[in-house]
Amino acid sequence: xxxxxxxxxxxxxxxxxxxxxxKDYQIVINYNKSKDEAMNLLKELREIxxxxxxxxxxxxxxxxVEAMFKIIEDNFKNVxxxxxxxxxxxxxxxxxxxxxxxxxxxNTNLNSVxxxxxxxxxKMIEKKEGVIINISSIWGDFGASMESSxxxxxxAINTFTKAMAKELAPSNIRVNAIAPGMVDTDxxxxxxxxxxxxxxxxxxxxxRLAKPEEIAGLVRYLISDEASYITGDIIHxxxxxx
Numbered sequence: 273x274x275x276x277x278x279x280x281x282x283x284x285x286x287x288x289x290x291x292x293x294x295k296d297y298q299i300v301i302n303y304n305k306s307k308d309e310a311m312n313l314l315k316e317l318r319e320i321x322x323x324x325x326x327x328x329x330x331x332x333x334x335x336x337v338e339a340m341f342k343i344i345e346d347n348f349k350n351v352x353x354x355x356x357x358x359x360x361x362x363x364x365x366x367x368x369x370x371x372x373x374x375x376x377x378x379n380t381n382l383n384s385v386x387x388x389x390x391x392x393x394x395k396m397i398e399k400k401e402g403v404i405i406n407i408s409s410i411w412g413d414f415g416a417s418m419e420s421s422x423x424x425x426x427x428a429i430n431t432f433t434k435a436m437a438k439e440l441a442p443s444n445i446r447v448n449a450i451a452p453g454m455v456d457t458d459x460x461x462x463x464x465x466x467x468x469x470x471x472x473x474x475x476x477x478x479x480r481l482a483k484p485e486e487i488a489g490l491v492r493y494l495i496s497d498e499a500s501y502i503t504g505d506i507i508h509x510x511x512x513x514x
Contacts, residue, residue: 273298273323275348276495279331279388280358282310284457285407288484289355289491294320298348301326302340302358323348331358332379337387350395353495356385356429357407361422363463374421381425385432393440402445403495406433407487410453410510426451430506437504446503448494453510456481477512 275298280286282303290299294317301317303310307328314326325347329340344351359381362373385406396402411419412426430449437447454460454472460481464472473479490509493499 274352275300275344275350276353276355277344277351277388277392278302278355278357279384280304281355282306282313284459285452285455285484285487286355286357287313288488289357290317290324292485292488292492293495294324297353298323299325300344300348300351302331303328304330304358331384331388334387337384337391341391350399351392352396352399352401353403353405354388354392355405355407355491355495356388358384359407359425359459361419361459361463363418365418366420369421377421378425381422382428382432385429389436393445396445397440397443400444402440402443404436404440404445404447405491405494406447406449408433408449408451408506410451410508410513412451413506413508414514433506434504441503446500448502448504449506450487450490450494451506451508451510452482452487453508453513454481455487456483475513476510480511482509482511 276293277300278286278289279302281290281301283306290301290313293299299317301310301313310326314324317324327340327343329336331337360377362377389404406429408429409426411423412430415423433447433449440447487509
């Protein structure tokens with residue numbers, strides 16, 4: 273049974289991915305501040321599969337990433353599939369964005385992808401197989417007003433995904449990114465009022481937000497052997513937003 277590490281998986285898209293994969297993979301739930309949610313998810317998934325662990329770590333901190341991978345290797349030997357999902361946002365005008373908030377978003381969203389990928393890659397190369405999925409965003413392509421740091425981080429993830437895919441393809445390691453549109457998550461509800469969310473729904477072709485479970489379904493396909501010829505792509509899932 274292959275091992276999947278999902279960063280930022282205590283809730284939202286990450287938790288949906290963990291639930292989707294729990295029957296067929298060894299799962300590593302990663303959380304930073306949301307310990308209670310992570311422990312509840314761990315309890316739920318262990319009723320399906322005892323081969324699930326939860327590890328608290330700030331995935332933008334290299335030392336904590338190293339400690340997390342050592343725990344994973346002690347339990348499951350290696351990470352076969354890495355889902356770089358951890359992410360935060362900051363909503364505000366560029367001129368009103370404190371530099372420390374800019375850095376928080378870049379560190380959490382982008383630097384975590386580099387640190388976790390860097391740590392996972394050597395064993396994948398050794399085994400001549402592996403999959404990395406980076407959770408990006410529609411705003412990585414188009415940019416979002418009032419979310420400059422978030423958009424920047426996701427655009428960089430897209431380019432990093434393509435570079436990694438080229439570099440790792442000879443080792444039979446596939447790297448792709450998923451770029452969701454608007455998803456019904458806590459982050460969305462925090463940044464937008466119910467009225468604003470209803471207005472955004474009107475801009476989506478099918479007039480609703482995505483469910484986290486729909487993103488998880490795409491992850492399941494992309495890590496499977498059925499997607500063995502897909503690498504270096506940014507796959508959009510946005511309900512016809514554009």
